[in-house]
Amino acid sequence: MNSKYEIVIGLEVHVQLTTASKIFCGCPIRFGAPPNSQTCPVCLGLPGALPVLNRQAVQMAIIAGLATGCEIAGRSVFARKNYFYPDLPKGYQISQYELPVCRQGELAIVTEAGGKTIGITRIHMEEDAGKLLHTEAEGGRYSQVDLNRACTPLLEIVSEPDLRSSDEAVAYLKKLHQIVVYLGVCDGNLEEGSFRCDANVSLRPWGQKELGTRSEIKNVNSFRFVKQAIDYEVERQAELLDEGGKVTQETRLFDPTAGTTRSMRGKEEAHDYRYFPDPDLVPLVISRQWVEEVRATLPELPQAKVERFITELGLPLYDAEVLAAERQIADYFEACVAAGGQPKACSNWVMGEVIRGLNAEAIDIAACPVTPPRLAGMLQRIDDGTISGKIAKTVFDEMWRSGQGADAIIEAKGLRQVTDTGAIEPIIDAIIAANPAQVEEYRSGKEKVFGFFVGQVMKASKGKANPAAVNELLLKKLKA
Numbered sequence: 397m398n399s400k401y402e403i404v405i406g407l408e409v410h411v412q413l414t415t416a417s418k419i420f421c422g423c424p425i426r427f428g429a430p431p432n433s434q435t436c437p438v439c440l441g442l443p444g445a446l447p448v449l450n451r452q453a454v455q456m457a458i459i460a461g462l463a464t465g466c467e468i469a470g471r472s473v474f475a476r477k478n479y480f481y482p483d484l485p486k487g488y489q490i491s492q493y494e495l496p497v498c499r500q501g502e503l504a505i506v507t508e509a510g511g512k513t514i515g516i517t518r519i520h521m522e523e524d525a526g527k528l529l530h531t532e533a534e535g536g537r538y539s540q541v542d543l544n545r546a547c548t549p550l551l552e553i554v555s556e557p558d559l560r561s562s563d564e565a566v567a568y569l570k571k572l573h574q575i576v577v578y579l580g581v582c583d584g585n586l587e588e589g590s591f592r593c594d595a596n597v598s599l600r601p602w603g604q605k606e607l608g609t610r611s612e613i614k615n616v617n618s619f620r621f622v623k624q625a626i627d628y629e630v631e632r633q634a635e636l637l638d639e640g641g642k643v644t645q646e647t648r649l650f651d652p653t654a655g656t657t658r659s660m661r662g663k664e665e666a667h668d669y670r671y672f673p674d675p676d677l678v679p680l681v682i683s684r685q686w687v688e689e690v691r692a693t694l695p696e697l698p699q700a701k702v703e704r705f706i707t708e709l710g711l712p713l714y715d716a717e718v719l720a721a722e723r724q725i726a727d728y729f730e731a732c733v734a735a736g737g738q739p740k741a742c743s744n745w746v747m748g749e750v751i752r753g754l755n756a757e758a759i760d761i762a763a764c765p766v767t768p769p770r771l772a773g774m775l776q777r778i779d780d781g782t783i784s785g786k787i788a789k790t791v792f793d794e795m796w797r798s799g800q801g802a803d804a805i806i807e808a809k810g811l812r813q814v815t816d817t818g819a820i821e822p823i824i825d826a827i828i829a830a831n832p833a834q835v836e837e838y839r840s841g842k843e844k845v846f847g848f849f850v851g852q853v854m855k856a857s858k859g860k861a862n863p864a865a866v867n868e869l870l871l872k873k874l875k876a
């Protein structure tokens with residue numbers, strides 16, 4: 397990075413809401429549906445068709461605003477943002493401009509450089525445009541229009557220009573992504589474009605108060621690509637300024653293959669869009685009662701959950717952060733603890749065997765064949781000495797495969813741990829008799845050989861011998 401300039405970054409994040417229908421009509425939202433099959437006169441912008449606001453979309457906007465510390469406006473207004481594009485059937489986009497639904501929030505982030513709070517200027521509601529499909533066929537290249545996405549509900553979350561590096565930008569995006577998915581207002585699918593951002597990047601000499609001329613990098617839907625695009629843009633602008641040139645205010649696209657940005661069009665200002673209040677939509681009025689009703693339904697957010705896992709359940713910070721990262725994983729872990737599992741043991745197994753199994757089969761934890769009560773039941777059998785930790789892995793694998801509980805598997809497969817010293821003692825005697833050289837090594841002071849004997853006994857007992865009993869008897873006999 398060029399050290400002559402201060403990097404200034406602001407992000408505009410587009411969050412697609414998880415409503416069943418579009419924001420101003422009743423058309424369903426189904427990704428991958430046949431082109432132009434999810435449309436109606438309203439989202440096609442046909443003459444005489446009138447938009448009707450989706451109440452659930454408003455509620456989700458309030459949820460997102462409360463979770464990011466925003467003020468919820470008692471009155472907000474929808475506007476028409478006028479511009480031409482082939483996938484914008486009305487010739488304008490219904491959005492919010494002067495009076496957004498949420499404003500003046502903040503989001504705390506942490507990077508290797510430390511913690512920082514990023515201001516949120518506004519959160520406004522708007523409809524998405526359609527999608528252009530560029531294809532090559534015999535006879536030439538074609539662009540086709542799919543309007544299924546037109547009128548899909550979006551929140552645009554606009555940050556203050558408080559970010560000073562690509563690392564901070566990525567940390568902010570990941571935190572925001574985690575929150576909106578936790579809240580259930582967005583599925584967070586980056587590949588499908590449910591969560592994407594425009595990055596505004598500018599440079600200014602250190603100490604200068606005025607912002608430099610910015611370039612906007614449009615529609616980036618990958619954390620990795622956001623970092624690459626910002627880093628490239630910083631170097632491009634720094635090189636241009638060093639050569640005495642000027643940065644042009646423009647919209648640019650990021651090419652992930654080349655790792656570069658390229659000019660798309662001149663950057664429009666607000667007056668270019670000729671905003672004016674939409675005459676077909678009355679102002680949106682949100683009562684304080686509605687806001688407080690929504691506030692009462694907010695789930696515990698990730699950071700609060702991390703702190704509770706540490707203070708109330710005694711988990712290490714690492715465990716707490718891993719478990720709280722996804723709401724469903726956190727819920728599974730808490731259900732396991734509620735069913736009687738010790739918190740740290742539950743944490744170890746969820747972070748280990750459970751997540752490993754989910755990843756191997758590419759399934760969601762909602763489809764996990766080992767339910768929290770069954771995992772807790774197995775952990776209780778470790779605690780009461782019925783099975784050892786090693787045998788537990790065999791039991792868990794069978795639980796995963798069959799869906800049965802631990803007790804049934806332990807009995808059916810004869811996996812109960814042997815605690816009877818009368819049954820263990822003959823095995824130890826045989827091991828000692830078969831390994832006189834190792835016995836002599838141990839008795840001459842090489843205590844590391846003790847592990848060899850423990851391993852041999854466990855192997856001979858097929859892992860069923862109680863480790864504590866094995867250790868106690870071995871010590872007694874080897875020192876005899």
